[in-house]
Amino acid sequence: MEVLEATIRVRGEVTFTSREVGRLADTEPYVLNTALYYALGLAGGRYLDTSYEPTYLADTEHVASELYVSPAAPVRGVSPRYTTTTYNASRDEYVVVNYSAQEDPYEGRNLPTFGRRRSLTQGTQLRLYVVTRDRPASAVADDLPTYTRLGKKRGKVRVDLTERPVSVATGSYELGHPIGVDDCGDVPVANVATKSMQPTPLVVAGKYEGEHLVIDRPEEAPGPETVALPRGLVFLGERR
Amino acid sequence: MTTTPPQHMLDHDTYPELADGTVPADQMTLRPQNNYTNVLVLRELQSHAVFTTNGQDADLANVAVGDGDERAEYSPGLMFMRKQTGSDRRFGKALQRQLDLFDDDGDECTMQVNEMCQDCPECILYGSAAGDDAVSITSRVRYDTAYSLRDATVVVDEKFQNAPGGDYAKGAEATIREPDFFEPGTLFPCVVTLGDATPAELAFVLGITRKNKRYGAATSRLGRTKNHVLGVYVGSEEGPANLELTRDAIRGLRDDETTDYETIRDVTSAENLDPSLVGDHVRERFESRVEADGLDLSRVSTETVSELIDTATGEEFGDVLATQRERSREFLAGVTE
Numbered sequence: 001m002e003v004l005e006a007t008i009r010v011r012g013e014v015t016f017t018s019r020e021v022g023r024l025a026d027t028e029p030y031v032l033n034t035a036l037y038y039a040l041g042l043a044g045g046r047y048l049d050t051s052y053e054p055t056y057l058a059d060t061e062h063v064a065s066e067l068y069v070s071p072a073a074p075v076r077g078v079s080p081r082y083t084t085t086t087y088n089a090s091r092d093e094y095v096v097v098n099y100s101a102q103e104d105p106y107e108g109r110n111l112p113t114f115g116r117r118r119s120l121t122q123g124t125q126l127r128l129y130v131v132t133r134d135r136p137a138s139a140v141a142d143d144l145p146t147y148t149r150l151g152k153k154r155g156k157v158r159v160d161l162t163e164r165p166v167s168v169a170t171g172s173y174e175l176g177h178p179i180g181v182d183d184c185g186d187v188p189v190a191n192v193a194t195k196s197m198q199p200t201p202l203v204v205a206g207k208y209e210g211e212h213l214v215i216d217r218p219e220e221a222p223g224p225e226t227v228a229l230p231r232g233l234v235f236l237g238e239r240r
Numbered sequence: 241m242t243t244t245p246p247q248h249m250l251d252h253d254t255y256p257e258l259a260d261g262t263v264p265a266d267q268m269t270l271r272p273q274n275n276y277t278n279v280l281v282l283r284e285l286q287s288h289a290v291f292t293t294n295g296q297d298a299d300l301a302n303v304a305v306g307d308g309d310e311r312a313e314y315s316p317g318l319m320f321m322r323k324q325t326g327s328d329r330r331f332g333k334a335l336q337r338q339l340d341l342f343d344d345d346g347d348e349c350t351m352q353v354n355e356m357c358q359d360c361p362e363c364i365l366y367g368s369a370a371g372d373d374a375v376s377i378t379s380r381v382r383y384d385t386a387y388s389l390r391d392a393t394v395v396v397d398e399k400f401q402n403a404p405g406g407d408y409a410k411g412a413e414a415t416i417r418e419p420d421f422f423e424p425g426t427l428f429p430c431v432v433t434l435g436d437a438t439p440a441e442l443a444f445v446l447g448i449t450r451k452n453k454r455y456g457a458a459t460s461r462l463g464r465t466k467n468h469v470l471g472v473y474v475g476s477e478e479g480p481a482n483l484e485l486t487r488d489a490i491r492g493l494r495d496d497e498t499t500d501y502e503t504i505r506d507v508t509s510a511e512n513l514d515p516s517l518v519g520d521h522v523r524e525r526f527e528s529r530v531e532a533d534g535l536d537l538s539r540v541s542t543e544t545v546s547e548l549i550d551t552a553t554g555e556e557f558g559d560v561l562a563t564q565r566e567r568s569r570e571f572l573a574g575v576t577e
Contacts, residue, residue: 011481012321012385044271047436048575049376083301085293085320092330092351111353116293122301122385122483146533147478149382153321156384156481 002137003166003215004130006144006159008072013083013119014155018197023115029080031072031126031150032197033180033235039148040069040159054199060235066134068233071202072126073178076223081123088114119155127223129177130161131213131233137163165216168231173212176227178204182238184230186210200236250439250551250560257540258439261474265438265564268571275436278479278537280470280526281449283319283386283428284515287464288399288421290457291319298396298420303387305487305504312504314391316486319428321383323455325366328381331452332362332444339558341565361561364568365434365441375576380435381445382478386428387486389493389518391508395426422456425512429485429522433478439548440564446472446545447552468515470523472545473530475537480529488525489518496521 008031016035018028034056037043043059074080090113099105132140141161150157172189181194181201188206195202211231217223234240252259261277263269291299299318306312333349341360342348349357356368358375367379388395401417432449434442449467456463473479480488493499493507499517501507530537551557 011483041274045378046270047272047378047380048270048572049378050374050576052370052374052376083299085299085322087322089353090326090351092333109354113353122303145477146535147481149478154379154382155321156382156478158481158484 001166001168001213002132003164003213004132004137004141004144005162005164005215005217006128006130007075007162008126008128008150009158009160010081010120010122010124010126011147011156011158013085013121013153014124014151014157015117015119015153016151017117023112025115025117027082027117027119027151028195028197029074029120029124029126030178030195030197030202031128032200032202033069033071033128033183034199035150036069036072036128037063037235039150040144041148042067042069056199057236057240064235064237064240066132067140068131068133068183068235070129070131070229070233071178071180072128073204075125075127078125078222081121082118083121084116084118086114086116119151127177129215129227129229131229162221167214167216168211169214169228170211172207172209173214173228175203175206175208175229176215176224177229178202179229179233180236182236183233185232185238186230250443250548252439255439255544255548257544258442258474260476260538262434262439262442263436265440265567266570268438268567269436270575273436274476276475276478276537277434277437277442278473279432279434279445279449280473280479280523281430281432282468282470282515282519282522283430283455284466284468285422285424285426285464286453286466287424287462289426289455289463289465290419291317291323291422291455292420292457293320295457296417296419298392298422300392300396301387303483303487305490305508307491310504312508314504314508315393316387316389317392317395317422317426318388319386319430319455321385324383324386324430324432325381327455327459328445328448328452329362329366332366332448333360335444335448335451336360336362336561339561341558341561359565359569359572361441361444361564361568364572365437365444373576375572380437380441382433382435384431384433384482386430386482388422389427389429389486389490389507389513390510394509394511395423396420397423421462427513427515427518428482429489429518430482431479431485431526438564438567440560442472443548443552443557443560444564446549447557450549450553468519469545469549470519471526471542472540472548473526473537474540475535477536479535479537480526480533484529485522485526488529489521492521492525493518
């Protein structure tokens with residue numbers, strides 16, 4: 001079992017609709033692994049959608065036992081940077097009828113043509129871990145892209161990978177990096193903090209008991225010296 | 241439907257170079273297959289342009305440029321990705337109308353959300369939200385926010401606007417504004433990436449890039465832009481991001497012996513930059529970064545690129561698009577039935 005530490009550096013704008021307040025959509029500095037499996041090219045996705053049902057389980061069936069990709073969270077010590085932009089989906093006709101609110105024929109339909117969104121912008125760094133099982137980490141690293149796209153508008157990001165030494169330990173430990181609620185069968189014993197997100201909530205902190213991975217990090221790298229993760233992590237493992 | 245065969249056949253037999261980054265028109269895929277075509281573009285403003293999100297202030301960022309001995313920060317002006325997509329999409333739709341694509345069936349396509357036809361090459365390539373048929377299509381053209389090479393202090397200027405109307409004002413009115421304008425000569429290095437596109441779709445995007453000349457707000461009066469196509473790269477992954485490219489090009493200009501620039505600040509605060517010199521640096525730096533990052537991308541020959549552009553800007557491109565439309569429809573029908 002080996003571990004790749006990935007740093008995502010935002011290059012353009014990355015927008016997720018984490019929260020909607022009226023016409024404002026806000027982006028939280030977390031990326032669920034439901035998105036990352038696709039962004040890293042580990043799952044397929046479709047160009048054309050007619051069913052509107054997520055297919056995470058089927059799309060990741062072939063890699064779920066082979067490796068685990070954690071959600072991405074802000075790198076400790078580097079605060080996320082935001083930009084707020086106004087979007088305006090203007091039409092291309094030369095003459096446009098501006099209906100009054102009472103007479104608008106599209107009144108009953110949810111067609112947002114303008115609004116504002118707060119996105120993560122360049123300077124933001126997010127961190128994630130890839131736990132490999134059967135394949136060596138270097139082979140997995142060769143398959144992962146250097147540049148990829150994230151979020152609603154496919155913002156460009158750079159992915160930098162570093163191999164980290166990892167050991168297995170037993171006992172009580174503090175969760176070192178957010179994981180999906182359904183990714184692990186172990187139940188935290190104390191100090192639980194979760195973050196409500198769609199489609200799966202995150203466990204961002206918690207005290208656990210049992211077998212776990214201890215990832216060693218060099219002192220000069222930003223972040224903590226060791227990161228502990230539960231041993232039996234499987235992407236959406238509790239739903240499979 | 242008239243079926244005059246297109247003069248230039250846009251397929252892998254004619255252009256074997258494209259095989260690595262495109263899919264044959266009769267083999268369009270539902271699921272991504274990692275065929276990428278990266279179009280390297282330098283956007284040059286030829287008149288004043290407005291890129292704001294609140295109608296008043298120019299979009300700016302703070303960017304660190306530096307290597308070893310020299311570190312500097314500058315504030316580039318931004319051309320958000322949607323400012324590029326929106327304009328290119330409208331131009332693409334207009335191009336389809338001009339090429340008589342909708343003549344036979346009157347099946348006009350619009351930019352209105354949820355009312356796109358989802359049936360023309362533009363809709364199927366650039367994607368569209370679910371309409372009445374409850375089909376949604378993911379865009380296979382990806383843009384990226386572009387950063388100006390020079391600092392906002394030199395590329396952005398406030399202009400006083402007064403719209404007093406015919407009458408003398410009787411009270412205070414909101415007719416005076418001072419919006420930020422980007423100066424002519426501002427340069428934005430850009431990469432446009434196509435995923436699993438057909439050669440005809442690539443030609444379509446190249447034609448749009450070559451011919452579209454208006455970006456930003458109030459494009460009927462300003463925002464004239466010249467897009468220089470610097471190169472096309474095909475392979476199994478995406479190329480460097482605009483931010484990296486812009487930083488690298490600034491460093492390249494500083495290191496260039498033929499220029500007077502000695503520091504990063506000399507470049508970012510220059511009175512003007514020569515587009516063809518900048519183009520050379522952007523191209524060179526794109527390629528050296530592809531090499532440094534070990535990306536699987538290879539350059540398409542200049543002859544092929546100019547042939548594709550000639551086809552896409554020529555009269556007979558209507559036939560090519562009509563053929564592509566048949567293929568796109570077959571693909572769509574194959575998936576939805």
